[in-house]
Amino acid sequence: MAVFTPVTLDDLTPWMTQFPLGKALAIKGIASGIENSNFFIRTEAGEFVLTIFENLSFEQLPFYLKLMRRLADHGVLVPAPIANANGNLVVALHGKPAAIVSKLEGESQMSPLPIHCAEVGKMLAQMHLAGQGFEIVQPNLRGLAWWHATVPLVLPFLNEDKQALLRAEIHHQDAFASTASYQALPSGPIHADLFRNNVMFDGERLTGFFDFYFAGCDTWIFDVAVTVNDWCIAPETGVLDLARVEAMLAAYHAVRPFTAEEAIAWRTMLRAAAFRFWLSRLYDYYLPRDAEILTPHDPEHFERILRLREAASAPALPQN
Ligand SMILES: Nc1ncnc2c1ncn2[C@@H]1O[C@H](COP(=O)(O)OP(=O)(O)OP(=O)(O)O)[C@@H](O)[C@H]1O
Ligand SMILES: N[C@@H](CCO)C(=O)O
The missing domain is CATH 3.30.200.20 (Phosphorylase Kinase; domain 1)
Structure with missing residues (x-):
């Protein structure tokens, strides 16, 4: 309900x-x-x-x-x-x-194939380009500042191993955010929550992105990472599926080519995208707002993904 x-x-x-x-x-x-x-x-x-x-x-x-x-x-x-x-x-x-x-036609595609991922990648690049020059600037309200405010709230609920992971990752993200590579990343309005349940398809035809209420201004590559981490994985393990990753990235790149700085940032952004949803799910799980969150999403899914993205190199971004 x-x-x-x-x-x-x-x-x-x-x-x-x-x-x-x-x-x-x-x-x-x-x-x-x-x-x-x-x-x-x-x-x-x-x-x-x-x-x-x-x-x-x-x-x-x-x-x-x-x-x-x-x-x-x-x-x-x-x-x-x-x-x-x-x-x-x-x-x-x-x-x-x-x-x-x-009202958008169609329904969510919860078991996407490479063709669906390519459609999403292409529309995501079109969306980033269309948002350029948008006159209202509102930050991503689930970005670095929110992470810093929220980590201390969830730490008391976690065992030492999870605490260490959370602390180490925010440290890594802080360090990267202060680099020239990070500062040079193209940015603008992003969806920031483009999971499978926020896109409609009619068969293989994408009919729309929706649920923009976590959108904000942030780096485009973070948006790509959020999207890859939900669309291009084995759902049980979080392991990246290379065919789907490649299909999504190639389709995005064909519309809006990735920059050299984005290639440097890519792996850290995949980690940032996993961290963001691990943290929000921990927060919703341990500190639910009233009775609104009826079935909290599983935080461990994104803890698993974060550990995977830390341990293994990511498929490279296409470059011209
Ligand atoms: N513009 C739209 N066209 C067609 N269906 C829509 C549209 N907006 C919402 N829906 C339907 O309503 C459902 C709930 O919408 P939405 O995901 O925006 O809600 P929400 O409360 O923000 O939920 P959550 O944060 O869990 O995704 C969607 O799963 C979709 O089926
Ligand atoms: N996509 C978020 C929920 C907020 O829309 C999650 O799966 O944690």
Whole structure:
């Protein structure tokens, strides 16, 4: 159950009159998802998704909604936010921020083949390029500063071995973040959570990226690493599947060539991407917010991946 704020058709009908979508005809809560209240809605203009944001504020939301609007306008397949009569993309519903976006066709591909990974790599590169020059700068709120704030909170729950791993990795990431190679990495708005459950496919055709609510400004190569660490692994072990890694990286590189600094950063970024989700999963596991996280994700999955990425060299990035 992921509807924290219920909405009925009677609630929706007067609220919808501010949107150019005709009359509201039906509303249905979406069961999956752990962050927000999501609904499929049908209006005279078609099918849409209504989201009520449970944790993000009115101040934070324009970054995400305007970014999605910009990406959609540049031909990147993402849900297009719908503005109300005053041009606002975020409007209060039951006292909380809410937005309507277009509904993507298709479903998540949880057992991707190299062809799916290539589609994701290509669209990810297109997304990075389309985000260049985006006027709102909001940092990745799960970046280095958040890691430093969060590591001390989870350390008391961990055994010595895990504590040592967490400490050593944040030290390694700090050291790399101060290098000239890191400073030279291309950056801009990134999705930052492009897991398989945040992409839709219709067969082999990618129909869209969604769930942009962890997006922020950070290095593009970190976004690639997050994506590879979920799409291109054996799910039980976290070991990289070379055919899928190569398919994703080659497709990305064909649209937006990797730089020499990114090749230097690659292995550290794969570790950073594993570390980020190990840490957030530890935090959600040991310090859950109210009753919202009903089934916390398994932290050990990303601990395993971090250990693997530390121990073994990563497949090289393509270079021109
Ligand atoms: N624009 C959209 N088009 C089609 N389906 C959507 C769209 N947005 C959300 N959904 C559906 O709603 C579900 C939950 O959405 P979403 O993943 O954004 O929720 P969430 O609360 O942020 O969850 P989580 O953080 O666990 O991913 C998705 O798995 C998807 O099936
Ligand atoms: N993708 C995150 C959840 C937040 O969307 C995880 O698997 O830990």
